[in-house]
Amino acid sequence: xxxxxxxRVDNLHKWFGLLHVLKGVSFSVVPKEVLVIIGRSGxxxxxxxxxxxxxxxxxxxxxxxxxxxxTITAGTRYDHNKAIAMxxxxxxxxxxxxxFPHMTxxxxxxxxxxxxxxxxxxxxxxxxxxxxxxxxxxEKSFEHPIRLSGGQKQRVxxxxxxxxxxxxxxxxxxxxxxxxxxxxxxxxxxxxxxxxGTTMIIVTHEMGFACxxxxxxxxxxxxxxxxxxxxxxxxxxxxxxxxxxxxxxIRKVQQI
Amino acid sequence: MAVETIKFPGxxxxxxxxxxxxxxxxxxxxxxxxQTVKIGVVWVGLIIFLIFAxxxxxxxxxxVFKHFGFVLQGLPxxxxxxxxxxxxxxxxxxxxxxxxxxHNSIAQGISGFYVSIIRGTPLLIQIYIVYNGLPQIGMALIxxxxxxxxxxxxxxxxxxxxxxxxxxxxxxxxxxxxxxQSISGGQREAAESIGMNSIQILSRIIxxxxxxxxxxxxxxxFIAMQKDxxxxxxxxxxEMTYRANRFARQDSKFMEMFVIAAxxxxxxxxxSSWAEGLLEKRMRHAYER
Numbered sequence: 001x002x003x004x005x006x007x008r009v010d011n012l013h014k015w016f017g018l019l020h021v022l023k024g025v026s027f028s029v030v031p032k033e034v035l036v037i038i039g040r041s042g043x044x045x046x047x048x049x050x051x052x053x054x055x056x057x058x059x060x061x062x063x064x065x066x067x068x069x070x071t072i073t074a075g076t077r078y079d080h081n082k083a084i085a086m087x088x089x090x091x092x093x094x095x096x097x098x099x100f101p102h103m104t105x106x107x108x109x110x111x112x113x114x115x116x117x118x119x120x121x122x123x124x125x126x127x128x129x130x131x132x133x134x135x136x137x138x139e140k141s142f143e144h145p146i147r148l149s150g151g152q153k154q155r156v157x158x159x160x161x162x163x164x165x166x167x168x169x170x171x172x173x174x175x176x177x178x179x180x181x182x183x184x185x186x187x188x189x190x191x192x193x194x195x196x197g198t199t200m201i202i203v204t205h206e207m208g209f210a211c212x213x214x215x216x217x218x219x220x221x222x223x224x225x226x227x228x229x230x231x232x233x234x235x236x237x238x239x240x241x242x243x244x245x246x247x248x249x250i251r252k253v254q255q256i
Numbered sequence: 257m258a259v260e261t262i263k264f265p266g267x268x269x270x271x272x273x274x275x276x277x278x279x280x281x282x283x284x285x286x287x288x289x290x291q292t293v294k295i296g297v298v299w300v301g302l303i304i305f306l307i308f309a310x311x312x313x314x315x316x317x318x319x320v321f322k323h324f325g326f327v328l329q330g331l332p333x334x335x336x337x338x339x340x341x342x343x344x345x346x347x348x349x350x351x352x353x354x355x356x357x358x359h360n361s362i363a364q365g366i367s368g369f370y371v372s373i374i375r376g377t378p379l380l381i382q383i384y385i386v387y388n389g390l391p392q393i394g395m396a397l398i399x400x401x402x403x404x405x406x407x408x409x410x411x412x413x414x415x416x417x418x419x420x421x422x423x424x425x426x427x428x429x430x431x432x433x434x435x436x437q438s439i440s441g442g443q444r445e446a447a448e449s450i451g452m453n454s455i456q457i458l459s460r461i462i463x464x465x466x467x468x469x470x471x472x473x474x475x476x477x478f479i480a481m482q483k484d485x486x487x488x489x490x491x492x493x494x495e496m497t498y499r500a501n502r503f504a505r506q507d508s509k510f511m512e513m514f515v516i517a518a519x520x521x522x523x524x525x526x527x528s529s530w531a532e533g534l535l536e537k538r539m540r541h542a543y544e545r
Contacts, residue, residue, distance in 0.1 A: 055445050088451045098446035102464045102542050112450035115460060144542040157446075164450055 005064070006031045006167055006199055007052065012061035013074065014047055021047050023223040025061075029168065032197040036210040038234075039220035040246060045203045048220065049172050052201070053090040054083040065089045066167045088116075091161030095173040097153040099145040105132060105156045106141040112164045131159040135189050151182030155189055162193075169193065171202040207250050211235055219243045310511070319512045323503055327516045330496035334524070337413065337495065338482045341420035345481075346474070348425030353432035354458065367429065374426035380487060382423055387415035387491050416488035424481055428474065435470035436462055468539045475532035479525045486521075496520055 005028035014022040021044045029035050039045045050056040052063065060074040066089045072078045099108050110128035113119040119127075132138045135155035145153055154174055161169060171190065175183040187209050194200060194213045204210055210217060210231065217234045219227045219242070227240040235251070238244045311317070355367035374382070390408040397405025410418065439462050447457040489498035496517045504513035 053449055055448060084451070084453070087449065090449075092446075092449035094442060094446060094449075096442060098440075098442040100443065100446070100461055100465075102468070111447075111460070112452070115456050116451040146543055147545055160446075160450065 004030055006066055007201075008062075008064040009052070010062040010064075012048070012051060012063070013059045014044070014051060014056065015059045021223055022051070022058075025220075025223070025225055027218060027225060027228070029199060029201060031167075031199050033199055033215045034194045034213055035201045035216050035218065036214035037201065037203045037218045037220055038205070038207070038210060038246075039226075043220045044223045045220045046172055049170050049201060049203050052168075052170060053087045053092055055092070057083075088164065089167045091164055091166035091169045093154070093157050093161055093169070093171045093174050096177045097145075097150070097157045099153055099157055099160070101145050104142050104144055105137060105148065105159075108145070108156055109160045109163050112160070117164070128159075128163060131163045132156070134162065134192075135159045136185075149182060150178045151185045154178065154186045158186075158189055158193075168199045168201065171200065171204070173203055173205065175204065175206055207235070207247070219246065221246070310515070313511075315511055316509065319507070319509050320516055323509075323513065324516055326503070327496050327499045327513070327520060330494055330499045331520060331524070333413075333493060333495040334482060334485050334521075337416050337420065337485050337488065337493070338478065340417045341424060341485070342474075342478045342481055344417065344421035345424035345428055345477070348421060349428030349432045350463075352425060352429030353436055356429065356433055357436060371426045371429050374423055379419070379423050379484060383415065383419040383487060383491070386410065386419045386422075387412065390415075412488070412491035412493045415491060416485070416493055420481060420485065420488070423484075424477055428477055431470050431473045431477070432466070435466035435473075438469050439465050468543075471532065471536055471539065475528065475535075478532075479528050482524055482528065483521055486517075 008028040010026050012022055012025045013020070025044075025048055027035075037045045037048065047056055051058045052065070058072050060072050062069065062071040063086075064070075065086050068082070068086050068089070070078065070082055070086060099105075100111065103111065106125065106128050109131055110119075110121070110124040113124040113127060114121060129138055129141060132141050135158055137152060137155055137159070140148060140152060140156075145156070148156065158169075158174075174190070175186050178186065183206070187206065190200070190202070190209075191213055202210070202214075212231075214231050216228060217231055218225050219234060219238075219240070221242045227234065227238060227243045233239075234243060235247060238247065352367045352370060355363035356371075358364060387410070390410065394405040394408030397408065399405075443461055443465065444457055447461045452461070485495065486497035489495055489501065492498065500513040500517035504510045
């Protein structure tokens with residue numbers, strides 16, 4: 001673990017009722033790093049990501065993001081206002097986009113700037129356009145989400161998260177709800193972000209993409225990090241039996 | 257994106273595919289129009305039948321024409337009481353629904369108690385309590401040397417609006433609650449993830465979407481309220497039912513007078529439904545491909 005980490009998670013636990021989903025997860029991310037989290041459905045990888053911006057309340061553990069730290073002890077109340085303040089350090093992209101359907105693409109992107117950051121609209125609009133341009137959708141700025149394809153929706157959602165200028169971008173299976181022919185355009189945007197040095201944590205099933213873009217891969221199995229390493233270490237020289245069992249059938253299909 | 261058309265040589269500008277589509281659509285419109293006309297004819301037939309039937313039984317059209325204007329003068333009061341009541345009821349319902357969905361036990365308790373007590377008692381009793389019951393408390397307070405007691409003594413119109421607002425507010429609380437709950441959790445999460453607080457999420461993300469869902473229900477409540485406003489006539493408010501009742505009793509022309517009132521209520525609800533249709537159409541804009 002390096003000292004200049006922008007995110008540090010220590011001994012994170014999460015229970016859903018009696019279900020122990022995260023069993024003491026610890027890892028850290030340095031600035032400009034792209035961390036990809038892989039694992040089976042139900043392994044806890046999405047929960048882990050959602051804990052990082054407190055959409056899911058961690059049951060216990062410590063989360064440090066960009067110098068702010070929050071320690072949660074099981075069974076005690078914690079500082080929710082601090083958690084909400086820490087949320088602004090992360091930008092979240094969801095599997096099913098969750099664009100606001102009653103707003104245009106541009107209004108979706110500037111909603112946080114105007115409402116949360118209290119930026120005047122005449123300043124927010126050029127900024128919103130800048131981020132729509134970044135995802136290649138400036139000509140769709142006045143369309144409502146219903147008139148956009150799945151890939152376009154997800155790109156608007158990425159622009160909405162970027163506009164808040166978070167320190168870290170979180171992606172929760174960003175291409176899982178997309179038709180196969182639309183996945184590429186979203187992955188291209190994410191690759192571009194990675195090249196520009198955006199710090200990202202990505203939960204995905206796109207192994208080819210993970211291999212391409214990741215600096216480091218975490219393999220999560222039953223609530224713990226079973227193995228972590230570079231794409232080469234994970235995909236070609238996995239040490240852990242569980243990692244090999246998980247990747248074997250995928251490698252046959254995706255030919256990595 | 258340009259529409260691709262197949263053009264045959266020698267027939268510039270004519271696209272048989274498009275022509276066929278147009279003629280099929282025209283055919284469909286014609287059939288729909290004929291259906292509408294047929295239904296209209298049935299309605300006219302029913303109305304003529306009712307008029308004919310009434311005329312067989314000592315029904316005086318001249319009396320109807322003579323007193324139509326008198327009942328009509330009550331229409332603005334009916335509309336005014338309904339509009340004021342639906343406005344207050346909407347505010348109550350919004351507060352009630354937000355309280356019911358909050359995590360605050362006091363707010364939840366108050367909201368649940370309000371909905372339960374109002375839905376569990378007849379509207380007529382609520383009107384009696386507000387109009388006849390509250391002044392009793394007011395007088396007692398004044399007797400005890402508290403001059404603010406006069407706030408409990410309401411005019412007939414104030415009582416009517418208060419009772420209708422309280423009553424409809426309770427039913428509409430449930431409508432608002434269902435509407436808010438119909439918006440997916442993902443919307444809330446997305447708003448939370450860009451740092452919005454719960455008031456911002458409610459006012460900017462959830463309510464604008466929920467209102468669109470519940471507009472037909474609110475309109476239904478408004479139409480029902482226009483008719484329930486007849487109940488306030490017993491307090492001596494000169495709205496349509498009171499006016500109809502007056503001459504009906506005086507001249508024993510019950511059928512004539514109440515037919516007038518019925519027609520006016522009917523027309524009022526037809527206009528309201530039409531206005532609601534327009535509103536719904538306007539709000540659909542963002543959701544049309």
